[in-house]
Amino acid sequence: MKMVFIGPPGAGKGTQAEGIIKRYAIAHLSTGDMLRAARDAKTEIGVQAEKYMSSGQLVPDSVVIGIIADRLKQDDCKVGFLLDGFPRTIAQAESLDQMLVEAGTPIDVVLELKVPEEELFRRLASRARADDTPDAIRQRLVSYANQTMPLLDYYGKKGLLQSIDGLGTVEEIFARVVGVLDPYKV
Numbered sequence: 001m002k003m004v005f006i007g008p009p010g011a012g013k014g015t016q017a018e019g020i021i022k023r024y025a026i027a028h029l030s031t032g033d034m035l036r037a038a039r040d041a042k043t044e045i046g047v048q049a050e051k052y053m054s055s056g057q058l059v060p061d062s063v064v065i066g067i068i069a070d071r072l073k074q075d076d077c078k079v080g081f082l083l084d085g086f087p088r089t090i091a092q093a094e095s096l097d098q099m100l101v102e103a104g105t106p107i108d109v110v111l112e113l114k115v116p117e118e119e120l121f122r123r124l125a126s127r128a129r130a131d132d133t134p135d136a137i138r139q140r141l142v143s144y145a146n147q148t149m150p151l152l153d154y155y156g157k158k159g160l161l162q163s164i165d166g167l168g169t170v171e172e173i174f175a176r177v178v179g180v181l182d183p184y185k186v
């Protein structure tokens with residue numbers, strides 16, 4: 001299964017992603033995790049990315065597109081993958097389409113986790129990550145609304161979008177996730 005997981009910061013994507021990759025035995029490609037690892041290792045990309053991440057802004061497209069292009073070439077992605085936090089802009093989505101056309105492996109489904117904004121702010125504010133200051137949180141929600149939400153229309157028009165309610169317990173949400181994804185299982 002090849003899928004994209006879309007949802008605002010604080011929607012619980014990370015938690016659900018863990019369950020999904022186990023159930024379907026696919027690779028987990030999280031640009032946020034990769035960028036944090038690069039930042040902690042102080043690589044050139046990591047140092048560059050840090051200033052965007054700490055203020056809640058998106059890292060430039062060219063940086064994340066390069067990271068994903070390299071990652072998708074690795075063998076473990078052949079069985080399937082979950083893209084978590086990528087694409088986040090239309091330019092990233094178009095690059096991804098191009099990469100997948102070249103690889104001959106189109107996306108099966110784009111899953112959106114829907115959570116109302118007030119709930120997101122509440123959840124993010126109770127989390128203790130260095131990039132979770134109130135200003136950074138606000139900026140991340142703004143970036144999501146302005147740059148990432150247009151992807152819902154982009155994938156909707158391609159007939160790939162499936163949306164689920166992200167309110168409830170982890171188990172309740174996972175049951176909805178599985179209800180959508182199981183039919184795509186190969």
Ligand code: AMP
Nearest residue numbers: 031032052053057058059064085086088
């Ligand atoms: P995440 O863990 O997915 O919330 O990502 C943490 C931070 O990494 C984001 O706030 C962005 O600054 C950056 N980031 C992650 N993925 C992307 C992406 N696809 N495009 C641009 N910036 C990204």
